[in-house]
Structures are given as C-alpha cells and as structure tokens.
Amino acid sequence: MRVEALLQFALAIAFIVLWVFMPAWSISGANYSISLTPWGYVVRFFGETHVIPPPTVYAVWLFALDAGLLPLVWRRSRYSLYLATLFSVLSLSMLMDTILFQQRYLQFHGYTIAPTPTGYIYVLLSTKPVLGLPTYILLALTILSIFNMATRARWLGTRVIEDPIVAVERVLKVLHIEYSRIEGGVKVGGIKIIRRDDSLLLVNEHRIDEVDLGTAITEAVKVGLKQPVSVGVVDYGED
Template sequence: MNGKLKIRLEVVIFTAILLSALLVWLFYPLWILRSANYAQYITPLGFEIYFFGSDFLLISPLMITSLIFFAFSAIIPIVWRSSRYSLYSSSFSLLLGFVMIINALIFEQRYLNFHGYSVILTPTGSFYIYFPYSTYFSVPFYLILASAAISTLNSLTRARWIPYNRPTLLDKLNRDIMSKGIIGAFSEWFERIGIPYAAESNKLMVKDLTLSTEDRGRELSVFFPNGEIIVFGKRGVLYIAKDGEIKYMNLDDGIKLTIAKALERAEINREIVEEKIYL
C-alpha cells in the first residue's frame, strides 16, 4: 500500500517561522548586552564579546545543541507525517532547544557578570569592568517564541486549527465540467477512480449505463431502453431508468447520480491509496 503523505498548512507555517528564526540568527544575535564600548551577543556558536574594537568568541556547546534541536524540530513533522507523534516530538525538540537558550542566559549571568561587573575576555585571561549597559532580546528570539506557540497548538489540535475549506468532489467536478465539458470531465474522473468506460462521440458508456450530452438530433428510447441513460442538458439532467421511468433533476443531483451509478458498475483493481496526515 502506498502512502500519499500531505503536509498540513499549519505545519508549513510552523516550519517556515522556525527556519526563518534560524536563518536570521545566523546573521543577527538572539540576545544582546550593549554599552558604549562593550557588547555581548548570543550567536549560534556561543558568546561573542566586543570591547573597544576587539572581539572574542566564547564557543558554547549550549548554543550549538540548541541549534541542532531547533533543526530537528523543523524537520521531524516534514519527514515523519504518518503519525501525530511527530508533532509531539517536534514540540519536545523545540522545548529542549529553548531550554538550552535559558541555560546559556544563566551561564551568562553566572560567569560573565559579577555584581554588576562584566567580564572582559582577553587572550591571556580576563578582567572585570563596570559601566551602564542595557540588555534585550532580538528578532530571532521572538520568532522562536512564535514557532513554539504554533508547535504547541499543532500538538494539541493535530495540526488542524486553521479553518479553511477544501473543495469537495462535487465542487471539483462542477469546475471541471465548466472547463472541459461533460464528457471530458467524467472521462478524466473515471480514469482517476479506476472505472472502465467506453467513449464515443458525445457519449460515455460504463457497461449498460450511458452518459451523454443533450443532442436534439439523437433519438432516445424511453419505453425500451438498453440500460440506464443519463443526459446532461444546459439547464438540468434527464435520467431514464431501465423500466422507462423518467426523472428530471438539477446538475448537482445529476453529478451525484452519475457517480453512484458508475461506482455500482466499477471493477476496481487498482492499489488503494491511503492519505496519512498526522493521524
């Protein structure tokens, strides 16, 4: 059995926001401590420190680990779509990455600050300096927060929280009939479903079921039909049963009747296609 796996729009939104956060983080720090001639930045590799034109990079496994967790969180629901547990795993991985960021901030407060003094790293050691500074989070942090909220929502709702309507089979058939005509639309749908049919001029036949378009030059046998006949006209659909009974209906009911009658005569030997979308 083949699995036709679709990606939900909710998952696409989450992945796009999280990947955008990681991309922005590569060029712009996640957290900033800034003063006149001194600054600390949290980058994907760790802590970057600037002091009077000199810069030092303190590589942190916490940041590298968080980057890996965030990447896994974005990839998991794309690669593993056959179970809702992929959404849970994605949220858990995102949570671990966020915990790494919190640990990095704790590390900064514990080892790069001391009673208001900031630590200045040098090639031969470090020293402390005291001056006014301001700290704030930047765009990547808020994008990660937004992706965390969406990931949690996806986990709670199985990625079904956007109320958008998908076209029904009837809507699709109506659209195809408008663009391809009765014969062209139904022949295409019969092929998709796997219903064998024979085509003639302005007519389709599925065993003893005849589907045709309105033709004033064609004579229809009402009293002794060779099977069931469905005639599509401009304003409605005419149905002639085997016993000669005649019914007139609108286009939507005619489409439903045609599909039902064709499925009764179908010999489907094709492989069943199953759609798995975060079950």
C-alpha cells in the same frame, strides 16, 4: 500536507536564518558588547573581538530545526507532533540556559568579565540587555508547536493542494501496487488516470469519465488489487 505544519517549518527556518544576522540576546555599552549568535557569544571590547562558544548554543538551533522538519517528514503519525513540540521546548530551554551561562560566567557582582589576549579583566560599564527578534520567533515556534500538537495540526482546517497524480502514486506505492507512468498521468492495469488542466480523467477501454481524486484512487486500487478497497490518507492520524 497541512498548512499548519508548513507554518511551523517556516518559523523554524526564520529563527535560524535571522539568528545568523542578528543576536538572540545582547548587552551593549560604551566600547563593549556581548552578542549571542549561533556559534556562541561574541564579545567586543575596545576593538578586540573574542568568541566564547557555550556547548548549549548548538543545541538551540539543532532542536529548532528538528521541530520544524519532523511534522513534514513524518506525517503518518501524530507522535511526530509530540516529538516536534518536545524539540521546540528543548530549543527554548537551551536558549534560556545559554543566556544564564552569561549571567553565571561572564558577570560577577555587577562587573562584566571581558576576555583579553592574556586573560580576563573585570569591567564596570553601564550596559543594556536586549532580547533579539530571533528569541521571539523561537517563542512563537514553541507556542505553535504546542498548538499543533493539541489540535493535530488541524486548527486552520486547510491543506496544501498537491498534484493529484502524485497523490495517486503515493497510495499505489504504499499498497505495493504495480503501475506505470504515462504522459500526464499513471496507468494501472487496464485503466489510466490522466490530469488535464484542473480535472482528473479516468480512462478505460470503453469510456472516459471526469472524476475526483478520491474516486480516481479508489478505482486504481480496485484494479490493482482486483477487489473493492476503500482508501483513506490522513495526516497525523491514529497509529
């Protein structure tokens, strides 16, 4: 699993979580404020609170979540990075569109429109618009998504080290090779691959060898298919 993809997922989650606790955009003045939250605009006016939910606000966090999840759940193709970038751009676009909603429907010739129990009133108060931290995180997510797409999520050049036994099992499952789990490893035909501390042991009837992950996978596939097979697993490779 690529570290770059994990960073993209972390930014998506950070954006959504932070947005719950702080607005992505707001204007505030004396006894009056409008805050953009994941469930819509929260308007507060002299103690009265109203929520105005533009439909685009829900698309913002749904697209952002998709942009973070796709590179993790669909790793076999580079097209997941393209689609994740599209979702991140759409998320940012929906956020800008939602902010423009306020400019279009909640303001009129310098007056701010405030909902009341019986309708709306026009308020002329000194207000200050502010972009919140979630907006900047979403912008960072979009930039990172584009960068990951352009580099196929390889700009750091590192991977998250996973359990080698899990990696062996994944290859065997993809190739539909029968195997059995044993304590500390797997058994394929007449060989066993066992993890001991930070080493992999290849055990057969005659000897025990310490091998690397690539050798362990190759030997397991050879035994499973009864013929030499070269196996390679590349995240976001060519289809």
